[in-house]
Amino acid sequence: MKSFQHRLLMTILAWLGILLAGLLLIIGQLFPIYAESENQMQLWIWLALIFALAMIFSAIIGYRIIKVQAMPIENVTETALELAKGNYQARAYEYSNIGTVELSSTINVLARNLQEITAVREMEQERLKTLIENMGSALIMIDRQGSVSLVNKSFMYEFELAEMDVNKKFYKEVPIPQVLQEFIERVFMMEKPAREQLAFTQGLSSRHIDVYGAPVIGEQEQWHGIVIVLHDITELKRLEQIRKDFVANVSHELRTPVTSIKGFSETLLDGAYKDPATCESFLEIIHKESNRLEMLIEDLLELSRVEQSGFKVDAHPTDMEAIIYQVREMVQKKLEDKGIELNLQLEPVIVQGDPNRLVQVMMNLLVNAMTYSPEQTVITIRLFSRGNEAIIEVEDQGIGIAKAEFSRLFERFYRVDRARSRNSGGTGLGLSIVKHLIEAHHGKVEVKSEVGKGSTFIIHLPLAS
Template identity: 35%
Template sequence: MKRLLQTEVIRLITFTLLGALIGAFWGQPALGAAAVLLIILASHIRQLLRLAHWLKNPEQTPPEARKLWGEIFDGIYHYQRRQKTAKQQLSQLLERIQDSSQALRDGIVMIDHNGDLEWWNHAAEHILGLSPTSDRGQPITYLIRNPKFIDYYEQQNYLDPLIMSSHISEERMLEYHITLFGKNERLLLVRDCTKMQRLERMRQDFVANVSHELRTPLTVLAGYLETFSDYADELPPRWQRGLALMSQQSARMEHLVTELLTLSRLETSEFKAEATPIDMGPLLATIRTDALALSGHKHNIVLNVDEQLQLRGSINELRSAFSNLVFNAVKYTPDGSTITLSWQLDNQGAQLSVQDNGPGIDNKHLRFLTQRFYRVDDSRSSQTGGTGLGLAIVKHVMLRHQGHLDISSCIGQGSCFTCHFPASLIYTPDFI
């Protein structure tokens, strides 16, 4: 193209000089040069008009031309062909994406930056009851007016899904996932999880019922074993060992049933934070005293408590959670270890941490510790009487208090379990 442009400039100069030479025969060289320039200009204007006409009718073949204009017409024609091919490929890709989205059983809804409904698939139309004629362009919060969904939508904390009953039928449970993209646009994924929720409810009811039914026979067994223990000295040594083992395992089973019932209650009951703030100082001091009794005063348990910092919540649930953390530290650290129990403000609210200088936990176990019955070392848990439910209880207590549990550990340097509470549950009298 550069070479053609140079050729065109040389051609223009040549014809201009030729026109000036012809005009010189009549004594008007400037007039001759101007006439040639006008002829060349008219030729270019003609080609521009042909180009404009062709661009208005791109389906026609490009005009025939030579040299520079020929290259321009050919270049535009090939560019149009490439653009047309790319447009067809993009159109086919969009059709495939839409077809695949329409085929999904889960509902997909695109929400624009204003929060208005922009597009959805057939599944979303069925699950959410959307109407293509009246709902397009309407705010999503006008369609789903549940306060839980509105809070979830506006807080923009979409790490975890929202599970709640459908606004169409309360018997139907839906799971909502929201993903941010573009300029404050959102993609809403809706899944019907009614069957999974029913199965989870059945599991919870089964565990609760079995645990409740086990409590009565275990109580009877424990009572008779305690009675027999009063006459253990009169029994042969072999029977004494058997009686001691039965008493130990009976107590362990009672402890397991109690924790199963506690976990079941945490999972199934509604939580309402108590209005009266909890004085954390005496609560943690009591837990420290119980932990020292469990340890036989073989551990050094240090309290680091902000006495002015109080917490709104269920004192029984929080006592259970904090006791689990401290008692675990006592059970799984050797005698002479130091356990630090801290209650302080942090950037997001307040935190309670239980830190020890024990053997530590391998990082590969950390993300599984709050699962039911998960044990890092089965033999060690059987020796200490652990059930594998303590940290699961802590996790559910924290969820009910809008908080979360963080676990950090390093082999040979100890572990730290930190309960984070939001600022909305914090009460500091000095600042009121």
């Protein structure tokens, strides 16, 4: 039994002992004449028996009292202690005793309510955790001491962090860009919401993020820290820049031949047509600019077609070696005019591709190589297979490309050397078309280059089954 039960039982026995002792004293006073008689021993034996029987009877009565009154209270006490420990599944026995049944049922109602509240709270916490972990934006929370209290997977991925980099670290110890640290410090010190667009360099590329920060205010206006939410807008900035460049470049590219055609035609109308030599020269220029304008429009239409979602190529087993030989015949005259040697290192390879589109790809790569290669140089084309893909390398000995320009190389109208490519009649759309056509073949295109030593474009295509 518990301490309460012990105390109750000992109290009952003590009172019964006092009662019996008093009874013995009264008997001794009522029968003093027997104090020296031979029946004295028998009297005390009978009194001892009576005392023993009374003790047994009192123990039985005490046990019944404890069972009826004390045990429900003890059970309720144990249940309350379990609830205090956080075990909300504990329940008290609901005895039929009128004095404790209400207490037991009340404790059980409290336990059920606490269990339901805990279940709801756990569910809400799980939902919140799932939302924070899987939200598209990166999130970090910093407590009032400046230590990181919460960070989601998007934030870790955004800045390539590990658990040890952020766990219980002071926010200035976390390896994040300096501009973001400064923004966090401003929000932390000012305790006011703020929003900015930040730019920083990560590796060789520039990154842009949209950052929002706000203080976390609890009940009674208590300040708990700050929360920072950021979203990567690098791709949006890149697309915005591409759009701006496209509008500017296409306007310029269209204006140049149109201006030439308009200027020379006006000159002819002003009387220059009367001079046969001048008229023929001007007409040749107008024809050349018209061809350039037509080629630009065709490339724009072609790029628009291949950029459309759902664009597919008519892929089937194709002899890539034959494709390269066909393209060589098509550009042979231009190679001879510039004194460029074409070195072919080809292996028989059958790819899964569209022959017409692959001719277009190789033509654009060869024209690009010739455009940026000096006279009397060598262009090398290699064709071989590796694993389950075909590798095509187009290597030139031209001006080369700086690594900082790699990320923009396949953008529309982007030129490494604008003057050289424009003078050669290029539209600046060839490499962009190449990229989209190769991706439509489920392949990829890479570039290796060194300024002043030339460039190598590498194409990966799937082999035919």
